[in-house]
Amino acid sequence: MTIAEIQEDLIDEFSMFDDWEERYQYMIDLGKTLPLIDAQYKTEDHIIKGCQSKVWLHADLNDDRVEFTADSDAIITKGIIAILIRVFSGQHPKDIIESNTDFIDQIGLKEHLSPTRANGLVSMIKQIKMYAIAYQTQLN
Amino acid sequence: MIDIEKVRADFPILKRQVNGKPLIYFDNAATSQTPQQVIEAIVEYYSKYNANIHRGVHALSQEATDLYEQARLKLQRHFNAEHSHEIIFTSGTTHGINLVANGFSGFLNEGDEVLVSAMEHHSNIVPWQMLCERTGASLKVIPMNLEGELEMNVFAEMLSERTKLVFFNHVSNALGTINPIKHIIESAHKVGAAVLVDGAQACPHIKPNVQELDVDFYVTSAHKMCGPTGVGLLYGKEKWLQKLPPYQGGGEMISEVTFEKTTYADLPHKFEAGTPNICGGIVFGAAVDYMNALGFANISNYEHELLVYATEALLKIEGLKIYGTAKEKTSVISFNIEGIHPYDIGTILDKMGIAVRTGHHCAQPIMDFYGIPGTVRASFAFYNTKVEIDTFVMALNKAKMMLI
Numbered sequence: 001m002t003i004a005e006i007q008e009d010l011i012d013e014f015s016m017f018d019d020w021e022e023r024y025q026y027m028i029d030l031g032k033t034l035p036l037i038d039a040q041y042k043t044e045d046h047i048i049k050g051c052q053s054k055v056w057l058h059a060d061l062n063d064d065r066v067e068f069t070a071d072s073d074a075i076i077t078k079g080i081i082a083i084l085i086r087v088f089s090g091q092h093p094k095d096i097i098e099s100n101t102d103f104i105d106q107i108g109l110k111e112h113l114s115p116t117r118a119n120g121l122v123s124m125i126k127q128i129k130m131y132a133i134a135y136q137t138q139l140n
Numbered sequence: 141m142i143d144i145e146k147v148r149a150d151f152p153i154l155k156r157q158v159n160g161k162p163l164i165y166f167d168n169a170a171t172s173q174t175p176q177q178v179i180e181a182i183v184e185y186y187s188k189y190n191a192n193i194h195r196g197v198h199a200l201s202q203e204a205t206d207l208y209e210q211a212r213l214k215l216q217r218h219f220n221a222e223h224s225h226e227i228i229f230t231s232g233t234t235h236g237i238n239l240v241a242n243g244f245s246g247f248l249n250e251g252d253e254v255l256v257s258a259m260e261h262h263s264n265i266v267p268w269q270m271l272c273e274r275t276g277a278s279l280k281v282i283p284m285n286l287e288g289e290l291e292m293n294v295f296a297e298m299l300s301e302r303t304k305l306v307f308f309n310h311v312s313n314a315l316g317t318i319n320p321i322k323h324i325i326e327s328a329h330k331v332g333a334a335v336l337v338d339g340a341q342a343c344p345h346i347k348p349n350v351q352e353l354d355v356d357f358y359v360t361s362a363h364k365m366c367g368p369t370g371v372g373l374l375y376g377k378e379k380w381l382q383k384l385p386p387y388q389g390g391g392e393m394i395s396e397v398t399f400e401k402t403t404y405a406d407l408p409h410k411f412e413a414g415t416p417n418i419c420g421g422i423v424f425g426a427a428v429d430y431m432n433a434l435g436f437a438n439i440s441n442y443e444h445e446l447l448v449y450a451t452e453a454l455l456k457i458e459g460l461k462i463y464g465t466a467k468e469k470t471s472v473i474s475f476n477i478e479g480i481h482p483y484d485i486g487t488i489l490d491k492m493g494i495a496v497r498t499g500h501h502c503a504q505p506i507m508d509f510y511g512i513p514g515t516v517r518a519s520f521a522f523y524n525t526k527v528e529i530d531t532f533v534m535a536l537n538k539a540k541m542m543l544i
Contacts, residue, residue, distance in 0.1 A: 020491050024542065052499050053481050053483045074483045075484050076483070076484045076487050
């Protein structure tokens, strides 16, 4: 599936919920499906700065596609990163670089997009794109 | 007695909704809300008196100067300083601490010691670290116990003729502990050390009497006590303020300037370089008037009632642990629920219109002491209610259900 298709799916899934509670509950459940980072990468240099909770993110390039694994010590943050990984993991670096993140607004999580927000969603997206740029350079 | 309905009516922000729910504001230790009387003082200043002070010959400038100096007198009375020129207007607590730290750099030598308590806010640690780096003095930490109280017997042993300065907060921002400051000041003075007290967290609840405490320096911020941000004060004993060099150069702080030499202005102007926060200073006075009209005994009695009520209710939540259980504490409760990150709790509470602080509260050493990443901190003010606490406890139970 392309990034756009996965984003459409997420918008559909989140549109079923009437209130914030259901949306957050679903996000927390998604957090439980997060592909967990290997313990050896759970180090200081894999921590994303700008989050009040800790977020570790690791990337690998397999068959020209970027695979992300991650973890967080906070469950809502885990849900947020799980959504991002579902969208971006297994995609071609070029597609990741060119993608936009408008879907976050459409699934009702716009409040997390503020750059001053302590969960660092903006920092997570930035880090994901940085990995993609690095791998794209390798592929060129 | 606090007439809670009447008091709440003074605070327009309490009528606001957040995320579709009535706001419950439990982040008072970060900043307090502003009553209508204080808001009106701001409007009045800009509507009638706005002018630069201490230099104009025109009526407006004179009136603004009078109001600013009247505010200083009000603060002198409130803190019971001996002289009004012992009250220096600052931009806030951090500014006051830096002013003193900077001034002391000329007085410290290698081998001298600066003592600081283990429960300090970052703003009260960094300036002293910088001071010690500059002077070769060493920074020593007064330890605390698990309840969040300073270990006074260890402190007594740490004091010696090498001790030149002792710094600690009157009340801890992360734990709410009220420190035995009179005792600390007396002990420090016995070895000839000067004492600076950070009163930012105390002044919303307690009316400090600086002469009775015999404290050398006392700093605080207006925005924790119903005033505006960007203004605070440094109280210093006259003899100390005369000894300390000016912190910043500029207008207002000079008496005569030639290219050869500048003579500094008298106190308090020596430390008030440039155009000050005139409106802020005047309104700080209005905020103190507001709190004094309610009465600090009434305020602290009422808040203590809220603290006891909330502590009991929170401890009924299974897995909830309170950090900071000192016998003497203000209406601050720092806690965690087992297995849940404080950030998650704060996020869910926010969705329910409840404002709390989460994280390390700029007091990382305290969090390291307890071995936790942070806490949820609920801090109550005299305009909060038991009904709000009930809603808060219900919201916490709901958050717990969602998050475990």
